Amino acid sequence: MAAKTYPLMSRREVEALIADGRSIFILDQHVVKADPWLQYHPGGDKAILHMVGRDATDEVTALHSADARQQMNRYRIGKIEGRWANFVPPIQGGKFRPLSELSDGSEEFYTNCTTSILSSTASSSHSSSRAPSPVFDDTTDPTLRKRHASSSENPPGPASVSSISSADADDGMSFLDTLTSEKMNLDLDKYPSLDFATQDTIVAKYRDLHQRIKDEGLYKCSYRAYAIEVCRYSMLAASALLFLHWGWYVPSAICLGAFWHQLVFTAHDAGHMGITHGFHTDTVIGIIIADFLGGLSLGWWKRNHNVHHIITNSPEHDPDIQHMPFMAVSHRLLTSLRSTFYERVMTYDALAKVTLRIQPYTYYLLLSFGRFNLYALSFEFLLRGQGPRKGPAWWHRWLELAGQLFFWTWFGYGVVYKSIPTNLDRFVFVLISHMVTMPVHAQICLSHFAMSTSEMGPHESFPQKMLRTTMDIDCPQWLDFFHGGLQFQAIHHLYPRIPRHNLRRTQRLVQDFCNDVGIPYALYGFVDGNKQVVGTLADVSRQAAVLAKCQQTIAGRDDSIHGHSH
Numbered sequence: 001m002a003a004k005t006y007p008l009m010s011r012r013e014v015e016a017l018i019a020d021g022r023s024i025f026i027l028d029q030h031v032v033k034a035d036p037w038l039q040y041h042p043g044g045d046k047a048i049l050h051m052v053g054r055d056a057t058d059e060v061t062a063l064h065s066a067d068a069r070q071q072m073n074r075y076r077i078g079k080i081e082g083r084w085a086n087f088v089p090p091i092q093g094g095k096f097r098p099l100s101e102l103s104d105g106s107e108e109f110y111t112n113c114t115t116s117i118l119s120s121t122a123s124s125s126h127s128s129s130r131a132p133s134p135v136f137d138d139t140t141d142p143t144l145r146k147r148h149a150s151s152s153e154n155p156p157g158p159a160s161v162s163s164i165s166s167a168d169a170d171d172g173m174s175f176l177d178t179l180t181s182e183k184m185n186l187d188l189d190k191y192p193s194l195d196f197a198t199q200d201t202i203v204a205k206y207r208d209l210h211q212r213i214k215d216e217g218l219y220k221c222s223y224r225a226y227a228i229e230v231c232r233y234s235m236l237a238a239s240a241l242l243f244l245h246w247g248w249y250v251p252s253a254i255c256l257g258a259f260w261h262q263l264v265f266t267a268h269d270a271g272h273m274g275i276t277h278g279f280h281t282d283t284v285i286g287i288i289i290a291d292f293l294g295g296l297s298l299g300w301w302k303r304n305h306n307v308h309h310i311i312t313n314s315p316e317h318d319p320d321i322q323h324m325p326f327m328a329v330s331h332r333l334l335t336s337l338r339s340t341f342y343e344r345v346m347t348y349d350a351l352a353k354v355t356l357r358i359q360p361y362t363y364y365l366l367l368s369f370g371r372f373n374l375y376a377l378s379f380e381f382l383l384r385g386q387g388p389r390k391g392p393a394w395w396h397r398w399l400e401l402a403g404q405l406f407f408w409t410w411f412g413y414g415v416v417y418k419s420i421p422t423n424l425d426r427f428v429f430v431l432i433s434h435m436v437t438m439p440v441h442a443q444i445c446l447s448h449f450a451m452s453t454s455e456m457g458p459h460e461s462f463p464q465k466m467l468r469t470t471m472d473i474d475c476p477q478w479l480d481f482f483h484g485g486l487q488f489q490a491i492h493h494l495y496p497r498i499p500r501h502n503l504r505r506t507q508r509l510v511q512d513f514c515n516d517v518g519i520p521y522a523l524y525g526f527v528d529g530n531k532q533v534v535g536t537l538a539d540v541s542r543q544a545a546v547l548a549k550c551q552q553t554i555a556g557r558d559d560s561i562h563g564h565s566h
């Protein structure tokens with residue numbers, strides 16, 4: 001059968017369709033209109049909305065099976081010629097012009113490219129994607145943008161508060177804007193240029209590497225490695241039951257916590273289709289682990305995590321770094337940003353002003369109670385039906401609800417209520433078993449909290465963004481079971497469906513790739529990585545203190561002006 005041909009579409013035509021409310025992205029040089037599929041999409045609508053107006057080829061390849069990719073052909077409406085220049089998607093504040101506004105032409109095409117880069121730092125909390133950017137607003141051609149002379153001398157890590165001059169700091173917003181510029185400049189210095197030629201080379205090499213990974217069989221799951229995992233899980237579960245039977249509640253709680261801690265890693269693998277690579281099979285494995293054995297919703301986690309993988313470390317869009325009012329890893333959260341994931345303003349309120357000031361000290365304590373919060377979020381997700389209600393994943397919610405019933409029966413009724421005699425013992429058992437899972441929460445935060453949260457615009461390639469916002473943890477191979485594959489986050493973000501037990505082998509290939517294209521590969525020891533995270537929290541805490549001072553000064557100045565005028 002002859003391959004279907006599609007009409008050639010200009011960037012301007014695509015822009016006009018998006019202005020008209022269509023959800024359009026580019027895949028393999030084709031224009032894909034996803035509107036009819038949005039409500040059926042197992043990955044949720046937000047995952048697609050963050051790709052509108054962009055070339056989504058690398059994101060789509062990373063996150064889908066070959067079958068799903070095949071399905072996307074049904075939604076093709078045209079093709080494009082040449083290099084696609086990404087727009088800022090509407091969900092991120094991008095503005096699109098209907099056809100009537102301007103006619104098509106090369107000059108406008110050029111303006112459009114430039115505009116979308118200039119608007120790169122526009123946040124969804126701004127009314128327009130064309131808000132001036134502190135770094136790019138005096139730039140006319142992004143492809144000509146100069147790297148900073150001092151690039152190699154800049155220390156890694158966040159800009160220090162002391163580097164902000166008092167002139168900048170004389171009002172709160174200019175202080176925060178200066179910080180934003182500083183951090184973006186650090187990234188511009190540290191990472192390859194965002195011009196099209198450089199980014200295209202990175203993408204081409206990233207795709208070559210993907211082919212090599214496939215050729216080397218690194219997508220093949222090691223079932224032997226999972227058999228060892230299952231033995232470990234079974235031993236922990238059996239020990240928890242045995243100790244419970246003997247009335248040794250504390251050792252039992254520790255074993256149960258360790259069992260949950262370990263299970264999370266396999267649920268994560270399954271959630272990424274990283275075991276059998278079958279969407280439904282892996283999801284069912286994930287639901288059995290997360291819901292039936294752990295009482296947490298896999299669907300809730302996927303909904304968050306899918307978006308996190310697409311716009312990693314974006315303060316407005318990535319739910320994994322949105323923990324206001326308890327924690328903030330970016331000074332930008334001090335401006336009450338609007339979360340496009342939660343669809344609400346993350347107010348920097350009176351409570352946040354207190355909690356963020358002490359966040360480096362409360363961080364691990366908060367993480368210790370993380371699992372309780374996850375129950376609440378799971379219930380909300382399942383009861384409100386926030387997951388896909390139609391399409392291939394419609395029934396996952398019902399299986400999850402059955403899983404919740406099962407969990408609260410065996411754990412809530414069977415273990416806590418029936419097997420433990422006193423309320424005090426029950427309380428201690430629940431507390432310890434849940435707090436023992438803290439390292440997994442720390443591990444998740446570790447990968448991203450100390451990495452850049454700067455938005456570098458729509459033309460940054462997928463691999464560069466993933467490596468700029470994610471760090472890996474160096475550990476000896478025998479400790480891999482403790483980190484559960486999450487120590488290879490950067491590699492996992494580049495290729496999320498690679499089975500966990502092959503990530504160590506993939507690491508060497510990725511390191512070569514990074515050296516080749518000049519992207520720094522962030523690799524820290526476990527302790528050093530944690531120090532970086534606490535350092536970032538301390539930085540934001542100090543920035544909050546400076547902001548408060550700026551605001552006090554302004555309030556004082558206003559009062560005295562007011563006083564004089566009377």
Ligand code: HEM
Nearest residue numbers: 034042043047048051059063064065068072075279302306
């Ligand atoms: C018309 C376009 C699309 C179709 C037909 C489609 C189809 C699918 C299908 C069938 C799955 C199930 C997993 C699989 O079999 O691979 C899936 C999952 C997923 N899709 Fe899409 N997709 C589309 C566009 C996108 C876009 C643009 C993104 C953003 C990068 C995206 C992100 C995801 C994610 C993150 C998952 C994982 C869901 C999970 O495991 O819970 N999809 N998609």
